[in-house]
Amino acid sequence: MARAGGSLTRRGLRGREAELEELQALIASVARTGSGGLVLIQGEPGIGKSTLLAEVVSGARAAGFSVGVGKADELHHIVPLSSLAACVLHGDQPLLSGDAFADLARNHDQRIWLVERLAEAIEARAGSVPVLIGLDDVQWADPLSRFALKQLPTRLRTSPVLWLLTARRDPSGPAEEVVAAATGNLPTVTVPLGPLSGAAIDQLVGDTLGAAVDERVRDLLDGAGGNPFLAVEMLAGLRTAEASDELVPPGLVVGVRGRLRSLQPGTLRFLQMGAVLGRSFGFHAAAALCGRPAATLIEALEEAVRAGLLDDDGDHLAFRHDLLRQAVYVDIPPSARKALHREAAHHLVSAGHQPIDAVPHILRGALHGDEEAVGLLQRAADDVLSVTPGLAADLMTRALELVPPALPLRFTVGERTILSLTRAGRNREALLAGDRLLAGRPPLEVFSRLQAALGGALWNMDLAGELRRRAETALAMGGATPEIGARLAALHALALSRDQDLVAAREAGEAALRAATAVGDREAHILALSGLGEIAQNASENAVALGRFAALSAIDSAFLPEEVVAHLHMDDFEAGERLLSQAADHAGATRQAMMLWAQGQHDLGLGRLDDADAGFMTMERLEDEVQIPVQQVNGRVIRSRIALLRGDREAALEHLVAARERLAAKPNPGNTAAVRFLEAVHAEADGDIGLAVDKIRQVQRQGVFMRWRLLRDWVDSAIRMALRGAEHALAEDLAAQAQAHARRNAAVPTATGIAAQALGLVKNDLAMLERSAELLKASPRPLVRAAAYADLGQALLAAGRKRQAVAALTHARGTFAESGAHAAAARVQHALEGAGAGSHGAAAKQRPVRPVHGWGALTASEQKVARLVAAGHTNRSAAELLVVSPHTVNTHLTSVFHKLSINSRVQLANLVMTLPDS
Template sequence: MERLRALVGSVARTGSAALALIRGEAGIGKTVLLDDCAGHAGAAGFAVGLGKADELHHLVPLSSLMACLTHQDRPLLSDEAFADLSRGHDHRIWLVQHLAEQIEALAARTPVLIGLDDVQWADPLSRSVLAQLPARVRTSPVLWLLTRRPDASGEADEIFAAASRALPAVDVRLGPLSASAIAQLADDVLGTDVDEQVRDLLEGAGGNPFLAVELLTGLRSTNSPGEPVPTGLVAGVRGRLSALSPGTLRLLRIGAVLGRRFRFQDAVALSGQPSPAMVGMLDEAVRVNVLADKGDCLVFRHDLLRQAVYADIPPAHRRALHREAAQQLVTAGHQPIEAVSHLLTGALPGDEEAVLLLRRAADDVLPVTPALAADLLTRALELTPPQHPSGFDVGERAIVALTRAGRNKEALATGERLLARRPPPAVSSRLQAAIGATLWNLDRAEDLRRRLDATLAAGGASPETAARLRALRALALSRGNDLSAARADGEAALREAVAIGDREAHVQALFGLGETALNAGETAEALRLFTTLSAVDPAYLPEEVMACQHLDDFARGEHLLARATGQKEGSLREGMLLWSQGHQRLGLGQLDDAEADFVTVERLENEVEAPVHQVNARVVRSRIGLLRGDLAAARHDLVAARERLAVKPNPGNTAAVRFLEALHAGAADDHARALERLREVQRHDGLMRWRLLRTWVDEAVRIALRGGDRELAEDLAAQAEAHAARNPDVPTATGLAAQTRGLVANDVGLLGRSVTLLRGGPRPLNRAAALVDLGTALVNAGRRAEAVEVLTEARATFAESGAHAAAARAQSLLGRAGARARRASAGPRPSQGWEALTASERKVARLVAAGHTNRSAADLLVVSPHTVNTHLSAVFRKLSVNSRVQLTRVVAASEDG
C-alpha cells in the first residue's frame, strides 16, 4: 500500500506516467488494494477510472478498456469519444492515437488514474492498446494500475514489459496471509471457540482470505457443526447457499452463466419466469451477499463466488444454458459478439444458427480486430459439416480474415483444405481469388500466377470473380519480366470491373497496372493510374504521392501529404502514408526528418504486426547513417535489415539489402566484396529494376569502376539511359543518365551536363554527388579553380542536409584541388543535450513546452501525430527528461541561454 501510494505521489509531483502490476491468486486482496489506491488518488485530486475485465465477455473488442474509461458515475471519457469504431485500413493505429490524445488532453487538466482489474480476461483489442498506451502518454501524469492472477497467460507481463521500457513500472506481488492472521479470521466469523477440525479446514485455504471466509461462512450456514466439514470452495459455497430457495439458486446459476456482471432482464428472459416472480429471488440473493444490485446490472460480489456457482452446474446443463443465453442475448438486441462466448461453449457441430451468428460477429469485428474475426470464422468452419455447401462461404471469409490478421500461412492452409474437397468451379475460383492476397503477402508471385492461370483456364467463375482473378494475375506478373502481359491483363480486368461495377476488381486492377508502370519505369503513366486509384479509394493516396516523387514533382507530393494530414485518421493506411512522407523528406535532403518517418513506420508496423516496409526502412536508415558518418548506427541498421530480410525474402528486398552491403563494403575500402554484392543485384533483373535503388545508380557505377569491372559499369549506365529515355521530362532520370555515362567515359562535359540537369530537379543529395564527380574530374584535368567552385557547393549542400561524412569527403577533395584549409564545418551532433536535437525536434519541444498536445503540435507543423510522437520520444531521450513539466524547464533554460 505504501509503494502504491508513493507512486500516486510521484505521478502527481513529476507530471510523468507510471504503471503498477498487482499480482496474486484470486481472493488474495488485489481488488481491495486497487480500490484503496484509487481512493487515495481520488482524494489527491486524480480523475479516476476503474474497470474490471469479465471472463465471459473477453471477446468484445475494447470492452475491458471501455469499462475503465466510460463505465463510471463520472466517466473519464464520453461515449462519443468511441462513437466511430469501424474506421478503415489501420483502425488499430488510429485507435491508439485517438485514445492517447483523449487521455493526454484530460491529464493536462488533472492527474489521471486508470485501473483494470483481472487484466488476464481483457479482450484482445484492449490488451493490444494497453501494450502501447502507457508508453504513448508517458509524458503526462497518468498512473496505470493492473491486476492479474498468477496462473494466467502472459499478456499482462507483455504489457508490463512494454511499459517498463518507457516509464517507471512497479511489480507488486501479494502472498498468502500468515496462519495467525487466518486464525483471527476464524475468530471473527465463528467466535473464539474454533476446534481443530476447523483449523484443519483452514489450512486448505492456503492463506487466502477470501477462500477462508467463504469456507467459514459455509460452515456456519449449515447449522450442523457435528457433520463432516466439506473441503474446497465449491462445497463451501454450496453449504452457504443450501438454505436458499430453488428459484434463487436457479437465478444464481443463470447469472453465473451470463457472467460476473449481467442484466436482470436477461436473467428473467432466460429463466422463463415472469419478472415479478423473480424479484423475491433477487432480493434473497442480494440479502445473502452473493449478488450486488448496481441499478443497471447485477454483479457477483466476487469472481470466485460466480466461479463456484458455475462449477456446481452439471456440464450438460451448463452447455444448454450457454446455448440459450446466446440466443436470448441476440433476441434482446445485443451485438452478436456479446453472444459469441456462449456459443463457443454451447454450440455443437451442425449448429447452423451458431455458424450464422459467428459470421455476423466476425463481420462486425473484422475492421477492429482481424485476428479475432479470423478465430471466430475458424470456429464457424469447424462447426460446419464438411459437405455442407455453406462451408465454402465460411471458409472464404476465414481466408480473408486470416490474411487481414497477417496469419497468411494459416489462410493458405485453410484454402488448401477447402480446395481438396473439390468444390464446383465457381466456388473454387472464389477461393483462389481469396488465396490470391495471401500468396501476394507471402511474396509468392510466381506461385500466384500459376494458380491463376489454371483457375482462369478451368472457367466457371462469375464475372466478378473472373475480373478479380485477372486483376490479381496482372499484379503477379508485375513482379516478373513480361510486363506487357501484366499490362494486358490489368487493362482487361479494369474493363471488366468497370463494366460490371465490381469495386474490389476495379481497385485491384488499377493497383496492378500502377505497379506494372512503375516497374517498367513509366512514371507518368504510373501517376495517372495511381491518381485514378486514389480517387476510387483514398487509402491509396500514398501511392499517388510516391508516383509524384518518381516524376520529381515534389511540390504536388507535398500538397497531397498536407491534404492527407487533414483527413480523418484511419481512412488512410498510416504506415504507407508515413513511408511516402519519409521518401519525400529523403528526396529533399531532409535526413533528420526522413529518419524520424522511417522509425515511425517501423513502430506502427510492429504495433499492428504488419511488417511491410521493415526491410527497406532499415536499408534507407543505414544509408542515412553512412551519409552522416555514423558508422555504428549504419551497421546496426544493416544487421536489422538482414534479420528482417530473412522473414520477408522477396527479390526487391534482397536486392536492396545486397546493395546496402555493397555500400558498406565500399565504405570500408573492400572493393572486391562491394563489387561481388553489386553483381548479385545486377544478376537479378538489374539494379534499375528496383525502384528504391534507381536514384542510387551513380554509386553503383562508382563501385563497379573502383572494382575494375567496366563492363558492369557500362551496363548500369545503359540502364540509366534507358530509364531516362522513358522519362525525358524528369530531371533526376536524365541527370543520372548523364552522370553515369560521364563516370564511365570520364567525360567532364557529360558530368557538367548532369549537374545542370540535376539543378532543375528537387533532389539536393543527387545534385551534390554529381558536383563531387564533376569536381573530381576537374581536379584530374588540372582545372583546379573550377573544381574548387563546384566542390565548395557540394560540401555546403551535403552539410546542409546533415550528410557530414559526404561533406567531409568533399572537403578532402578541396584539399587536393589546392583550396585553402578552412575551419571545419559543424560535424555530427552530440548525442545528449539541447544541441543534440534536430531542427524538427526543437520545434516540437518548443510547442510542447508552450502547452501544446501532440495533436495540436502536429496540426501546426502539418505532420502526422505519429511523427510528433517519434520526435518527442527522441527529445525526452536526448534531454534526459521524463515529463512535460521537466521539458518546459529545459526549453526555458535553453532559450534564456
Template sequence: MAGAGGPLSRSGLRGRETELAELRAVIGSVARTGSGALVLVRGEAGIGKTTLVTEAVAGAAAEGFSVGLGKADELHHLVPLSSLATCMLHGDRPLLSGDALVDLARRHDQRIRLVERLAEVIEERAGGTPVLLALDDVQWADPLSRFALKQLPRRLRTSPVLWLLSERRGTDGPAARIVAAALDELPVHTLSLGPLSGAAIGRLAGDVLGGCVDARVRGLLEGAGGNPFLAVEMLAGLRSAEGSGEPVPKGLVVGVRGRLNSLHPDTLRFLQRGAVLGRGFAFQDAAALCGRPPVELIPALEEAVRAGLLDDDGDQLVFRHDLLRQAVYVDVPPSARKALHREAAARLVAGGHRPIDVVSHVLRGARPGDEEAVALLRRAADDVLPVTPGLAADLVTRALELVPAARPSWFAAGEHAIVCLTRAGRGREALSTGDRLLACRPPVEVSGRLHAALGGALWNLVLADELRRRTEAALAVGGAAPEVGARLAALRALAMSRAHDLGPARAAGEEALRAAVAIGDREARVQALFALGETALNAGENTLARERFSALCAVDPAYVPEEIVAHQHVDDFETGERLLSKAAEAGGMREAMLLWAQGRQHLELGRLDDAEADFVTMERLEDAVQAHVQQVNGRVIRSRIALLRGDREAAREHLAEARGRLAAKPNPGNTAAVRFLEAVHAEADGDVRLAVDRIRRVQEEGPFLRWRLLRTWVGSAVRMALRGADRELAEDLAAQAEAHAERNPSVPTATGLAVRARGLVLDDPALLERSVALLRRSPRPLVRAAARADLGRALLAAGRRPEAVAALTRARAAFAASGAHAVAARLQRELRGAGAGSQRAASGRPVQGWEALTASEKKVARLVAEGHSNRTAAEVLVVSPHTVNTHLTSAFRKLSVNSRVQLANLVRALPGD
C-alpha cells in the first residue's frame, strides 16, 4: 500500500505471514498434483485482501504459473463478463486478447456456450502450464461473471487451475454460492483476515515513518482497529501534518477531507467527478463531466496523483483504494450525486459507450418520467437478454417503474418486460405485469400485443385453459394488427392442443399457419407449426408430428431437439443421429434440450450408460440456468434405468427427486410420468394393487397422454394390470396400443407393441411370436428383448421348452448387452427354472477401478490420457463437451484420481497400453 509520500514496501503483508504461507502451499499443491483448487479471502474493507492476493499472484508467476489478476468494479457490476474479463485480459500473456473476448461475447449468445468456450481457453493454457486466476472484490462481480465462476472451477477441476477470490466481509456477495457450487468437486480454502496485531501495526508504522514509533503515534494507531489501510492513511496524514505544522486528522474520511482541503478547487472537482464515474475511469470522461477540455485539467490530474489519491496506468485513472474513492464520493451532496450520475450516463453514451456500460449511472440518477433513461434501460436489456435474461428482466422492470402509468411508452415498456420476464423463467411476474397493464384498459391494438406477449408465460405455467380464454377474447374484440392477430390465433391453437377433442385444434392450427404465411410473420409461423406439432403428438399421429417439427426446424433451427425426438417416435433413429451430430458440430442452441434428445436416443437404442450420462448432464445444465424443463422426466427415466440395472437405492432416490420437482412445478405430463414410475416401483416391491391403481390413474387423468407416455412402456402396463387381475384395464391398454398402431402403420415398434399387448391379454403364444417377428424391424433392442421374454414365458407355459429357452436366452443376452443386469439376472433365474442352468449368470460392473468405467468413459479417459482437451475429445466422439465432462468426472471418481496427469499415468499402466 502507498501513502501520500510514496509506496510502502510490503506494508500490507505485515502480520499476514501465516495466510501467505497457506496460499503458497495451495499454489504448490496445484502445480504438484495437476488438479484444481479454489481459495476465498474474506475480510473487511482495507484489511489487506488485495495486497495478499497480489503477493500470491506474483509468487505464482515466479513459480511458472500463467496468471490473470482482475478486480470487479462497483459501478460496472451489471456489465456482462466485465469482472472476469479483467482476469482474462491481464498480464503479458493474457488468456484472451481484447478482440477475442469481444468476439467471444458477440458470437456466443447463451451462457452455457460462453462458459464452455472460456473453459476451453483456460484448459488449453493449463495443458502447458498451471494457471492462477484471481478476482478481487468478487462481491461486485457482474451476473454473467458470477454465473461463470459457479461453473468454471468444477468444470476445470481436473486441470491445474487455481481460483483465488477475495470478498469484502459484511456484504451479501456471491462468494458463498460460488464456494457451495465447488465444495464437493475440488479443494476449497477460506482465509478470513482479521485485524492486525499491535506489533504488526507497529512494524507497519516503522515502514512508513522510517524509524522508531513513539507512544504518541502508537496511541493514534489504536484508532485504526488493526486495519492496515486505515493505519497507512493515518500515518500519511501524520507525515503530511509534521511537514506542514497542521494538527493530525483523525479517521479516514476526516483524514481524506483534510488532504482534499489542501488541493486546488479544480483538483477537488475533478476527483469528485471521477468518484461518481467509479474507482477506475477515463481522464476524458471525468473532464467531460467537469465541463472542461481535458488539457485544462492536466494540472488537477498531476496534483491528485502526487497526493497519492489516484494512480495513472496510461489507460485509466484509478483511485488507489475503494475506501479512498468512497471517502471522496460521500462528500458530494446526495442530490448532486444523483444529478451527476444521470449526466454521466448521457455523456458516456454520447461518447460511444454501450447502454449496458452506463446502466449503473442510469439506475442511480434517473427520475420518474425520464424517457431517455427508460430508452437506455430497454436498449441495455435487449443487449444482455441472450446471456443474462434475469438481468434484462430487472432492467426493463425498472424502466417500467420510471414511466407514468397509461402512457404509450408505459405499455411499450410493459410488453418488453413481459417478454424478458418470460425468457428469464419468471412467468408469474410476467403474468402479474401483464394483468396490471391490461387493467388500465389500453387501446385495442395495444391490448392485443399484450395478450400475445403473455402467451409464452401462460404456456410455461401450464395454464392452457387460461391461454385459450384470453386469446379467444382478444380475437373476438378484434382491432389487432395482422401479425398480432396471427400470433394470437397460433397461441389459441397451441392452447387447444391440450383439449380432449383435437380435431378443432388441428383446424385452428392450420388456419393460423395460413394466416402467418400470408402476412409473412415469422413468430406467428413458428408458433403455429409448434401448435400443429404438439397437436399431432397428443393425437398419436407421429408421422404428421415429424413433418410439423421438421417444418418448424426449417424456420427456426432452435427447435432441432423437438425434430430429433419426432424422428425417434417414428423409429427413424438414423436421421436423429445425423441431426445430433450436426448439432454437436455446430454447437447448437438449447443444449440442455439437445441432451434430452440425445439421452432418449441412447435410451431407445439400448445404451443405458450413455443415456444416464446425458440425463445427468442435462440436469446439471438446467440447474445452471435455472430452467427446469425436463428434470422430472429425466429423473423418471434415470429411476427406470436404475431398476433395470438392479440399483434399487438409486431408483428410489430418483423417484423421490421426481416427486419433489413435480410438487414444485406440477403439470399433467409430468404427473402422469411420475404416476407410471410409482406403478413400476410398486410392482418391483410386490404391491400389485398400488401398481394397478397408479396405471389406472394415468389412464383416467390425462387422456391425451395415452399417445405420449406409454408408447414403448405399454407392455409393462398390461402385465401389471393382468397381475392385478384388472382385465378391464388390460383391455383398455391393449386397445390403446392398437389404436396407436393404426395411427402409425409404418412404425415397426408401434405395430409390434400392439400385437404384443393383445397377445399378453389373450395369453396367446402365436400373437406374441408374431409381435417378435414384427419387432425385428424395430431399432429398439430393449423393446425387442422384452417381447422375446414375454414369448419365452408363454412358450414355457405351453410346454414348448426348447423354443422357450431359445427366446429367453436371446432376451437375456440383449438385456445384458444394454446394461440391464437386473432383468438379465431375472431371466437367468427363469432359465435355470426351465432346466437351462448351464447358462453363464449375468453380472454387473464393479464399482471402482478401470472395469467400473462404461465404454464411453473408457473412450474419454483414453483420449484425455493422450492429451485431448474436453473440446477435442468431444469432436472425436461427436458429442458435446458437457457430455465429455460428465464422463470424465465419473471416470475420475471410479478411478480415485484427481488430475489429468494421474489419469494419463493410470491409463499408460494398463495391460496392453
C-alpha cells in the first residue's frame, strides 16, 4: 500500500495475517514435497490482492524460489501471451531469455506446442529450485495466456511450481476456469479477501497519520467500506485537504478527484491521455495524444508522480492502481474517449507497433464504415490466426460488422471471416456468416469465392451432400477465377469421396488435381490430393491411398498423420515408425492430436495395448483442450475394445457410454458405424447374439466403404457373431468384402490373411484356415495372427487333430497374453482345457493379476517413464529416449502418480531407489 513519491509507509501487512500464514504454509509445502500447487486470491478492486501477492512473492524469494511475476492489463488483454510473457521474462533469473521467448512466439504454429515448450522451460528450472509464477489481475489475461494457464499447472503438477493468481470475483471468469482445470489434479486454494476489520483500518491510520483518530476521520473512513486502497486514498486526500483548509467529501473523490482539482490543466490532460492508453503506457505515446512535444510535458509528468498518481520505472509510466486510472478515465466525456481511442490506434501503428497492439483501441473507438479500422483488424487477425484462432475469428467478425452492406469490401472481409471461423472450429458460425453474405446476391466471381471458402466448414460438419451441391452449383454458374475454379473442383471431388460411385469420384479427383497443377494453386492442390486419398482409402486401394497421402504430406506436413496411417494399412510399420519419429522431432509442424491418433494406431497394430490406450487417451485430451474433436468417437471405440481384450468390462462400458455421447455431437456415418459395431461386440460379450447381429446389420447399412474402413481388421469378429446367430448370408457378405479387399491389396499380408480366415470361417474350411495362419506369419499385427491361430485351433479340434490344435491354441494364447489381451487369452485357455491340455491350463491360472496400486500396477511403458523421470529426465528428454510424444509421457506419468499414490518427482525418485535394478 506504499506509493511512489508519498510519505505513506507500511508497517506490516495490515489485517491479512491469517491469509498470509496460509500462503506461507503452502510455499513451505511446495518446497518440501516437490509437488505443485495453485492459489487464487480473489476480491474487489482495491481490497489488497496485489499487496498480498507482493508479500507472498517476497517470502517465496527469501525461501529460495525462482520467481516470475507479471500483471495483466485491461487494455492490453488481446496480445497473445502478453500476460504470461511478464511472468517468464521478468525476475532475477528469467525462465526464458527475451530472444528465446521471441523465437518461441514467432515460430510456433500450435497452441499445444507452445504450451509444451513453456512447460519444458519451467520444468527445467524446477528441477533445481522451486518456482513461483505469479500473475496479477488474471481477469484481463489474454486468450493464449488463459489457455496456457489452464494447461500448465496440471502439466507441471509433479514439479515444485506454485502458481499464484489474483483476480476480481467473477464466477464465470478466466480465473475460475483456471482453477476448475486444475482442481482434482493438484492442490488448489482460493483465498477470498473481504473488507478489513476496524482494527486493521485503525492500524492503517496510525501508519499514515501517526496519531490517534478523531471521530471525524473515523466517520470518513467508514465510507471506505473496509477497502484498504480507498482508505489509504482517503487518508492521503485528508492530508491534502487539511493542508489547504478544504472540506473533505466522502468516497474516492477524496483520494483522486480532490487531487486532480489541484493539478495544472496540462497535467490533468496528460493523465487523461495516459488513461486512454491503459494502466501502463509510454510517455511519448501520451505526448502524441496530447498533440505536444514530449519535452513540454516533463513538468506534467513530474507533478503526476509527486501527486502519487503515476509510477515511473524508466521504461513505462503506470497508474499506481487500476482504480486511479478508472477515476481519471470516467471523467473523459464518452464521445471524446471514442475519438481518443481511434487516435491512439492510429498513433500506435504509425509508431511501428504491431496491429494487435492497436486492436483494443479499435474495438473501443471504431465507427461503422471505418475502413482503416477494418484493415487493422484484418492484419491483427492474420498475425494471431495460428496462435489463437478463436481471437482471430472474433476480430474478423468485428471487422465484418464495421463494413456497410453496400461496400464491395464486405465480401472480401466476409471471405476471410469464414476462413477464420472455420480455422477456429466454429463451423456453424462460418456457415451462417457465409449464407448471410450469399443472400446479398454477390457477383458470380464473389459467389464462387464464398462457396469455396465455405467448403472447409461443410466438410468439418460432415455435410458432404451439401458440399457437393454447392460446389456443383458454383461450377455450373461460372464466373470463378481459375484458382477458385480449381478449389471448387477439388471440393467437389472431396464431397464425392463419401458417395457410392467411387469411380466417378476418382475421375473428378484426377481432373481437379490436373486443374490445380495447371493453375499452381497450393490450396487447390492440397484439396485435390486430400480428396483422392480419401477416395482411394474408401475404395480399399491402400497403395494408391499411400501415394496420395505421401504427396500431400510433402506439400503440407500437417497431413503427416494420414501418411503414417496409410503406411500401416500397407503393413509397413517400419516406415510408419520412422515418420512418427520425425514428427516427434518437429512437433510444432503438424497436428498434435492427429499424430497421437496415428501413434495409437501404430501401437494397436503392433499389439501394444497399454501404449495404444494411453495414446488415444492423450489424443482425446488434446482435442478437448483445443475444442476441436475429430477422432474422439473412434478413439473411445478402440479403447473399449482394448478394455474388453484385457478383461476390464467396467472400463469397456465407460468407453461405450462416452462413445455414444460423442456420437450424439458428431453423428456422421463413420462414427455411427463404429459405435454400432462396438455395441455389437458388447452385446456378444453379454451373450445377446440376436442384438449383436442386429447391430452388425446396422453397420452394413452405413455404406460399403464406410463399414469396410471400420471392419478391415475386425471382420472376423463380425463373421463369428453372424455365424453364432445363424445368419449365414450376412457372414458370406462380410467374407466377400474381405475377399474384395484382399484382391485390391494382394501385397498386404494382413489383407490376404484375413480374407482367407474369413472364408475359412464361413465355409468351415480347415485348409483355408491353415492358409490364413500361414499368410499371416508375414503380418506385423500380432492380435490378428493370434485370432487366426485361435480359429485354426478350434477347427483342428473339431477335425480330431488334437496335437496340432493344442499347438495352434497355445500359440494364440501366448500371443494374446504377450500383448496384454488377457481376456482373449483366457478364452483360448478355456478351449485348451476343453482339449485336455491340463498342464497348460495350470500354468495359465498362475498368471498373476495386475494389481490396482503399487509398482506392480504400472504397465511396462509406465515403468520405463517412471524410471527415466526418477533419474532426472524431463518429459521431453524421456519422450526423446522412448520415441513418443511428451504428451504421451505426461499421460503415463499421471497414471504412475495415481497408481503409486504420490505427488512429486522427488517422491518418485525416492520410491524407485528402493526397487531392485531391472
